[in-house]
Amino acid sequence: MSQPLTLSSAVVQEAEDDSSPKPSLFDYHSIDQKLLQNIVYDSLVWSTLNCLLVGDKSVQRSGTVPGVGLVHLPLSLLPGPFPESHWKQACELAPIFNELVDRVSLDGQFLQESLSRTKKADEFTSRLLDIHAKMLQINKKEDIRMGIVRSDYMIDEKTKSLLQIEMNTISTSFALIGCLMTGLHRSLLSQYGKFLGLDSNRVPANNAVDQSAEALAKAWSEFNNPRAAILVVVQVEERNMDGQAISIVYFRAGYTPKDYPSESVSYMNSEWRARLMMEQSSAIKCPTISYHLVGTKKVQQELAKPGVLERTPFIRESGKAWDHGDFDETVEGLGSGVISYSSLWSLEDSDIVKKAIESPELFVMKPQREGGGNNIYGDDLRKTLLKLQEAGSEEDAAYILMQRIFPATYPAILVRDGNWNTGHVIAEAGIFGTYLRNKDKIIINNESGYMVRTKVSTSYEGGVLPGFGVVDTVYLT
Amino acid sequence: MSQPLTLSSAVVQEAEDDSSPKPSLFDYHSIDQKLLQNIVYDSLVWSTLNCLLVGDKSVQRSGTVPGVGLVHLPLSLLPGPFPESHWKQACELAPIFNELVDRVSLDGQFLQESLSRTKKADEFTSRLLDIHAKMLQINKKEDIRMGIVRSDYMIDEKTKSLLQIEMNTISTSFALIGCLMTGLHRSLLSQYGKFLGLDSNRVPANNAVDQSAEALAKAWSEFNNPRAAILVVVQVEERNMDGQAISIVYFRAGYTPKDYPSESVSYMNSEWRARLMMEQSSAIKCPTISYHLVGTKKVQQELAKPGVLERTPFIRESGKAWDHGDFDETVEGLGSGVISYSSLWSLEDSDIVKKAIESPELFVMKPQREGGGNNIYGDDLRKTLLKLQEAGSEEDAAYILMQRIFPATYPAILVRDGNWNTGHVIAEAGIFGTYLRNKDKIIINNESGYMVRTKVSTSYEGGVLPGFGVVDTVYLT
Numbered sequence: 001m002s003q004p005l006t007l008s009s010a011v012v013q014e015a016e017d018d019s020s021p022k023p024s025l026f027d028y029h030s031i032d033q034k035l036l037q038n039i040v041y042d043s044l045v046w047s048t049l050n051c052l053l054v055g056d057k058s059v060q061r062s063g064t065v066p067g068v069g070l071v072h073l074p075l076s077l078l079p080g081p082f083p084e085s086h087w088k089q090a091c092e093l094a095p096i097f098n099e100l101v102d103r104v105s106l107d108g109q110f111l112q113e114s115l116s117r118t119k120k121a122d123e124f125t126s127r128l129l130d131i132h133a134k135m136l137q138i139n140k141k142e143d144i145r146m147g148i149v150r151s152d153y154m155i156d157e158k159t160k161s162l163l164q165i166e167m168n169t170i171s172t173s174f175a176l177i178g179c180l181m182t183g184l185h186r187s188l189l190s191q192y193g194k195f196l197g198l199d200s201n202r203v204p205a206n207n208a209v210d211q212s213a214e215a216l217a218k219a220w221s222e223f224n225n226p227r228a229a230i231l232v233v234v235q236v237e238e239r240n241m242d243g244q245a246i247s248i249v250y251f252r253a254g255y256t257p258k259d260y261p262s263e264s265v266s267y268m269n270s271e272w273r274a275r276l277m278m279e280q281s282s283a284i285k286c287p288t289i290s291y292h293l294v295g296t297k298k299v300q301q302e303l304a305k306p307g308v309l310e311r312t313p314f315i316r317e318s319g320k321a322w323d324h325g326d327f328d329e330t331v332e333g334l335g336s337g338v339i340s341y342s343s344l345w346s347l348e349d350s351d352i353v354k355k356a357i358e359s360p361e362l363f364v365m366k367p368q369r370e371g372g373g374n375n376i377y378g379d380d381l382r383k384t385l386l387k388l389q390e391a392g393s394e395e396d397a398a399y400i401l402m403q404r405i406f407p408a409t410y411p412a413i414l415v416r417d418g419n420w421n422t423g424h425v426i427a428e429a430g431i432f433g434t435y436l437r438n439k440d441k442i443i444i445n446n447e448s449g450y451m452v453r454t455k456v457s458t459s460y461e462g463g464v465l466p467g468f469g470v471v472d473t474v475y476l477t
Numbered sequence: 478m479s480q481p482l483t484l485s486s487a488v489v490q491e492a493e494d495d496s497s498p499k500p501s502l503f504d505y506h507s508i509d510q511k512l513l514q515n516i517v518y519d520s521l522v523w524s525t526l527n528c529l530l531v532g533d534k535s536v537q538r539s540g541t542v543p544g545v546g547l548v549h550l551p552l553s554l555l556p557g558p559f560p561e562s563h564w565k566q567a568c569e570l571a572p573i574f575n576e577l578v579d580r581v582s583l584d585g586q587f588l589q590e591s592l593s594r595t596k597k598a599d600e601f602t603s604r605l606l607d608i609h610a611k612m613l614q615i616n617k618k619e620d621i622r623m624g625i626v627r628s629d630y631m632i633d634e635k636t637k638s639l640l641q642i643e644m645n646t647i648s649t650s651f652a653l654i655g656c657l658m659t660g661l662h663r664s665l666l667s668q669y670g671k672f673l674g675l676d677s678n679r680v681p682a683n684n685a686v687d688q689s690a691e692a693l694a695k696a697w698s699e700f701n702n703p704r705a706a707i708l709v710v711v712q713v714e715e716r717n718m719d720g721q722a723i724s725i726v727y728f729r730a731g732y733t734p735k736d737y738p739s740e741s742v743s744y745m746n747s748e749w750r751a752r753l754m755m756e757q758s759s760a761i762k763c764p765t766i767s768y769h770l771v772g773t774k775k776v777q778q779e780l781a782k783p784g785v786l787e788r789t790p791f792i793r794e795s796g797k798a799w800d801h802g803d804f805d806e807t808v809e810g811l812g813s814g815v816i817s818y819s820s821l822w823s824l825e826d827s828d829i830v831k832k833a834i835e836s837p838e839l840f841v842m843k844p845q846r847e848g849g850g851n852n853i854y855g856d857d858l859r860k861t862l863l864k865l866q867e868a869g870s871e872e873d874a875a876y877i878l879m880q881r882i883f884p885a886t887y888p889a890i891l892v893r894d895g896n897w898n899t900g901h902v903i904a905e906a907g908i909f910g911t912y913l914r915n916k917d918k919i920i921i922n923n924e925s926g927y928m929v930r931t932k933v934s935t936s937y938e939g940g941v942l943p944g945f946g947v948v949d950t951v952y953l954t
Contacts, residue, residue, distance in 0.1 A: 005708070005723040005758030044544030051526050053547065059536070065895035067521030067549030070530065231482070246482040281482030418542035 028078075028413050028422055031196065036413070039077060039192050040420050046187055047072035052180045056417075073177065076454050076472035077413035077420065078196070079185045079203050080427050083155070084476040086162040087204065090153050094433035094447030097151050101169055102435060104303065105145070105290035108136045114302040115293065117348070117397035118368055124257045125296065125369065125398075131276050132289045144284045146219045146248075146444075147291055147435035148172050148212050150451075152428050154407040163405055165428060169287050169295030170255045175208035175432055177471055178451025182206035185473045202476045208432045208449025215434040215444055216248060219284050222438045223247035231283070235259060248284045255292070256369070297368040301344035301400045343403040347388065347396035356401055357385050364402045377404075412454060414470050425454040427472055450474070505555075505890050505899055508673065513890070516669050517554060517897050523664055524549035529657045533894075550654065553931050553949035554890035554897065555673070556662045556680050557904050560632070561953040563639040564681065564906075567630050571910035571924030574628050578646055579912060581780065582622070582767035585613045591779040592770065594825070594874035595845060601734045602773065602846065602875075608753050609766045621761045623696045623725075623921075624768055624912040625649050625689050627928075629905050631884040640882055642905060646764050646772030647732045652685035652909055654948055655928025659683035662950045679953045685909040685926025692911040692921055693725060696761050699915045700724035708760070712736060725761045732769070733846070774845040778821035778877045820880040824865065824873035833878055834862050841879045854881075889931060891947050902931040904949055927951070 028036070047053065052073045055062030059069025104110065112129060119126045150172040152165040182203060189200035220230060228247035235253040253259045260271040279289050293299060302308055345352040356363040365376040365384060376384055376399075388396045409424040429452045436444040452472040505513070524530065529550050532539030536546025581587065589606065596603045627649040629642040659680060666677035697707060705724035712730040730736045737748040756766050770776060779785055822829040833840040842853040842861060853861055853876075865873045886901040906929045913921040929949040 003758050005726065005755060005760040041543065044542065047544045048530065048547060049528050051528060053525065053544075056546075061895060065521065066518065067524045067530075068895040069533075070525060070547035072544030249482065278482060281480050283482040418538060418545040 028411055035192070035195055036420075039188055040413075040415055042191065043075065043077055043184060043188060043415060044072055044418060046184050047075070050180055050183060052177070052184060071417060072415070073180075074414070074416040074470045075181065075184070076425070076470050077415055078188070078198070079473040079475035080410050080412060080425070080452065080454065081477045082427075082429065082474035083160075086153075086155060087474065087476055089162055090151070090429065090431045091447045094151065094431050095435075095445045097167060098147055098149060098433040098435035098445050100303075100309075101147055101149055101167070101291060101294050102145060102437065104294045104299070105288065108132065108290065110302075111290060111293045111299060112136075114299050115296065117394060118296075118298050119397075120394040121396070121398040122367075122369065124260075125298075127260070127272055128289060128293060131272075131279050132293060134276065135279060135289060138280075140280070142285070142288050142290075144219060144222050144436070144438045145288065145291070146215055146284055146286050146437075148175075148215060148286060148432070149295075149435070150174075150430045150432050152430045154405050154426070154428055157406050157408040165405070166297065167295060167300060168430075169291045171252050172432065174430065174451040174453070174471075175212055175449060178430070178432075178449055178473075179206045179209045181451070181471050181473050182449075198475065203473050204450065204476065206449040206473075208451070211432070211434050211444075211446065211448030215436050216250065216286075218443055219286070219436055220247045222436070222443065223284055231278075233278075246281070246283045248286060249278045249281075250286045251292075297344070297366055297400050298346075298397075301346060301368075304344045345401040347385075347399055347401060349401075352401055353385055353389070357382050360385075362404055364404045365399050366402055367398060368400050412470075412472070414454075414456070416470070423456045425456055425470070425472075427452050427454045427474075429474060505888055512669070512672055513897075516665055517890075517892055519668065520552065520554055520661060520665060520892060521549055521895060523661050524552070527657055527660060529654070529661060548894060549892070550657075551891070551893040551947045552658065552661070553902070553947050554892055555665070555675070556950040556952035557887050557889060557902070557929065557931065558954045559904075559906065559951035560637075563630075563632060564951065564953055566639055567628070567906065567908045568681075568924045571628065571908050572912075572922045574644060575624055575626060575910040575912035575922050577780075577786075578624055578626055578644070578768060578771050579622060579914065581771045581776070582765060585609065585767065587779075588767060588770045588776060589613075591776050592773065594871060595773075595775050596874075597871040598873070598875040599844075599846065601737075602775075604737070604749055605766060605770060608749075608756050609770060611753065612756060612766060615757075617757070619762070619765055619767075621696060621699050621913070621915045622765065622768070623692055623761060623763050623914075625652075625692060625763060625909070626772075626912070627651075627907045627909050629907045631882050631903070631905055634883050634885040642882070643774065644772060644777060645907075646768045648729050649909065651907065651928040651930070651948075652689055652926060655907070655909075655926055655950075656683045656686045658928070658948050658950050659926075675952065680950050681927065681953065683926040683950075685928070688909070688911050688921075688923065688925030692913050693727065693763075695920055696763070696913055697724045699913070699920065700761055708755075710755075723758070723760045725763060726755045726758075727763045728769075774821070774843055774877050775823075775874075778823060778845075781821045822878040824862075824876055824878060826878075829878055830862055830866070834859050837862075839881050841881045842876050843879055844875055845877050889947075889949070891931075891933070893947070900933045902933055902947070902949075904929050904931045904951075906951060 052075070053070045054073050056069045056071035057063070062069030111132065115125055115129055119129050147169060150168045152168070153162055154165055155161070156163050182205070185203050186200045189196070189198050189203060193200050216230060220228070225245055225247060228245040230248045230250060231246045232250045233253050235258075254271075254275060260275075262270050275289075278285060285291075287295070347353055356365075360378050360381040363381060365381045367374050388399075407426045407428075409426050412423060412425045414421050414423060414425070429450060431450050432448045434444050434446060434448045436442075450473075452474055454470045454472045529552070530547045531550050533546045533548035534540070539546030588609065592602055592606055596606050624646060627645045629645070630639055631642055632638070633640050659682070662680045663677045666673070666675050666680060670677050693707060697705070702722055702724060705722040707725045707727060708723045709727045710730050712735075731748075731752060737752075739747050755762060762768075764772070824830055833842075837855050837858040840858060842858045844851050865876075884903045884905075886903050889900060889902045891898050891900060891902070906927060908927050909925045911921050911923060911925045913919075927950075929951055931947045931949045
């Protein structure tokens with residue numbers, strides 16, 4: 001008679017032995033090193049199979065030729081802890097912020113006034129405002145409006161409160177990476193969670209990619225021209241402009257002066273002229289020039305001023321029914337600081353400027369445009385403020401001041417270039433929202449997913465983290 | 478009023494202009510170079526997104542650390558032409574060959590006799606036969622038998638006939654790569670087929686991966702122990718052998734002497750002892766030792782002898798009903814050369830040996846074990862035959878002689894390391910079959926998918942192609 005064939009290993013026995021010691025939550029020191037190596041190995045295999053890959057900078061052609069010099073994305077091996085109540089709060093706010101962006105975008109005068117001083121100091125914002133002004137002049141109406149936005153949050157360690165860092169309304173990235181990371185962490189915890197005392201279901205589901213695609217598809221349907229294409233504006237020269245109808249212009253680029261390089265040659269052929277043409281057209285813009293302007297830090301700083309959120313028409317539009325019955329109350333809550341943009345100030349506010357010169361460690365100074373990495377901290381912040389005061393020009397309007405947040409840190413295992421290291425990191429969690437309306441009909445307004453970026457805390461300088469290099473997800477606690 | 482936004486490009490216009498010249502089938506010289514570059518670019522992007530990737534040998538750690546040093550698989554940009562009638566024939570033969578493998582595997586005496594001379598000349602085959610003999614001795618019955626097999630074919634240019642090169646019964650690889658390539662070519666033709674005069678539906682569907690997984694899953698069900706695992710034997714030392722029940726042993730390794738390295742140290746701990754233990758166990762083996770032996774070239778050469786296929790019990794088993802009613806007739810057809818293993822001969826056949834010494838260019842000499850790359854051609858073949866004749870030993874039993882096939886060539890665009898080149902290639906198409914039975918009940922017996930390997934014909938030496946480097950699919954003509 002044949003004997004049954006059997007197999008065991010340390011891992012299998014550990015799984016069946018419930019009395020074996022479990023590491024306490026996120027205490028990677030107590031994880032068996034052999035087990036840890038298996039998890040790292042599997043994370044690398046998963047990343048390869050699921051295209052969680054980037055071009056390896058050390059390989060010469062990796063940036064220009066696809067399919068060569070690929071390496072897994074730098075990643076955090078396990079999800080970072082995040083209080084469930086704060087997570088719920090952030091998710092519930094997504095549709096509120098979607099709606100807020102839309103309402104603010106309709107108030108052309110507010111946008112022009114908020115950015116009037118910035119216009120003088122910043123050529124790029126000035127160009128955007130010119131296009132916006134032209135649309136106001138011709139009374140351009142956008143019946144179909146769609147937003148793919150992302151609000152970024154940190155948890156302040158001292159107050160344990162959820163603070164919004166910023167809201168992104170153009171070229172909101174990391175949706176795909178966020179979804180892939182969720183897939184990786186859920187997969188790892190499904191297999192190894194029992195040894196780590198972690199449950200894969202505590203990593204929230206993530207639909208950011210599917211929901212973004214659905215929003216584009218539904219917007220295309222609303223446009224109601226089966227022959228119309230979707231134009232994706234990317235950071236490579238592409239200027240073919242007649243023949244094929246366009247239903248949606250999706251801006252994956254256009255948020256930085258670098259994306260408008262040819263103006264010096266000829267305005268007639270410039271990217272600014274193309275942007276104006278797109279804005280004038282009947283195509284759906286994701287985002288419109290107005291949505292784009294709402295995403296400037298200056299406008300967000302204005303919105304954080306007492307009383308601004310409460311002004312007509314952001315929260316009270318008489319005689320109109322809104323899908324969110326509690327929207328007014330919620331926004332009033334935002335304004336009164338229950339949850340808010342972490343405190344933001346204009347450099348016109350001389351009291352705050354004085355305070356920042358005295359205690360620069362409590363502030364971050366940011367250019368009001370999109371794209372992080374240009375923040376000013378510490379002694380540089382003090383010197384820059386003094387220089388701006390001395391010059392007495394309008395240049396200060398290109399910046400805002402922001403309360404510096406000191407987020408909680410957590411231990412993490414960081415995997416980069418096939419190697420792993422441990423360290424304490426801070427994280428910024430971004431919640432995606434998608435929005436689509438046609439006139440009074442709201443077709444989509446939801447929270448769609450998330451992404452988390454971490455950075456080793458020792459090199460952290462505060463505010464929006466420059467050069468985030470490692471992605472993560474959250475584990476609800 | 479807003480104007481519609483429109484876009485065109487040379488590509489879009491070409492699509493709508495039906496009068497534009499289309500390149501004739503597979504004549505890549507007539508393909509617009511800009512279009513070709515776009516197709517190559519998209520093939521590289523698709524490969525990255527869908528994990529059609531391998532480790533780049535030029536990156537040091539790529540072979541040992543997953544997720545680093547990845548590069549797209551060398552690939553043929555477009556499918557190669559293949560006559561539809563031959564393709565159908567090859568696909569229809571898959572379940573016939575599945576069944577044939579199973580029936581031959583049941584004739585222990587035939588396997589031992591066919592390989593009796595080889596046993597003396599080849600230590601590896603001798604080991605396999607020892608295990609097989611032990612199973613015959615204890616009258617070991619395998620009620621549940623499963624096969625994942627692959628038959629490889631070429632089309633002979635002169636006769637335009639489909640010729641089977643060999644049949645693989647252990648560790649049949651390239652199922653995943655075959656499916657991915659089908660996905661790539663169908664995707665490229667969906668997008669660019671109209672410019673090339675090619676229809677993506679002419680690239681046959683490919684389910685090799687799903688069907689293999691399904692066969693494993695169904696075999697696991699038949700084993701009927703919900704706690705039993707599937708053991709995959711791979712080419713790394715793994716020897717943990719008590720505790721967890723095993724339902725299926727899948728051999729991804731074990732087909733070459735290199736996979737049994739430790740015998741010289743101690744037989745008690747050797748891989749051969751593990752193989753024997755697996756074979757003795759009640760676990761389902763994919764393949765059994767008998768299936769493995771059926772896959773040897775010597776047995777296939779014996780099967781190609783006139784009258785052998787017709788012997789009991791391969792085609793006539795009195796009083797039994799078979800799922801394939803026309804099986805007997807088909808196998809008789811195989812035997813009479815309508816389609817057959819391309820002519821195979823033992824080195825005992827002195828007439829053929831004489832002929833091969835006189836005209837070595839018409840023959841290929843092959844070791845009868847698995848794993849290509851060791852074939853002997855031309856003057857080397859003549860010298861080896863003369864040496865063997867002189868020695869007069871049993872060493873000639875380790876080889877078979879095979880009619881050298883001269884397959885048709887076709888023009889191809891070969892993409893490697895992000896660059897592309899053109900050239901004429903020859904191709905070998907492999908048709909996968911999966912098979913599962915439990916006693917008299919056939920649960921699965923199908924053709925499941927395919928893979929195509931090509932090689933630039935200028936370096937082609939005939940027979941099984943050494944060092945296939947570029948994968949392809951077929952385009953039915």
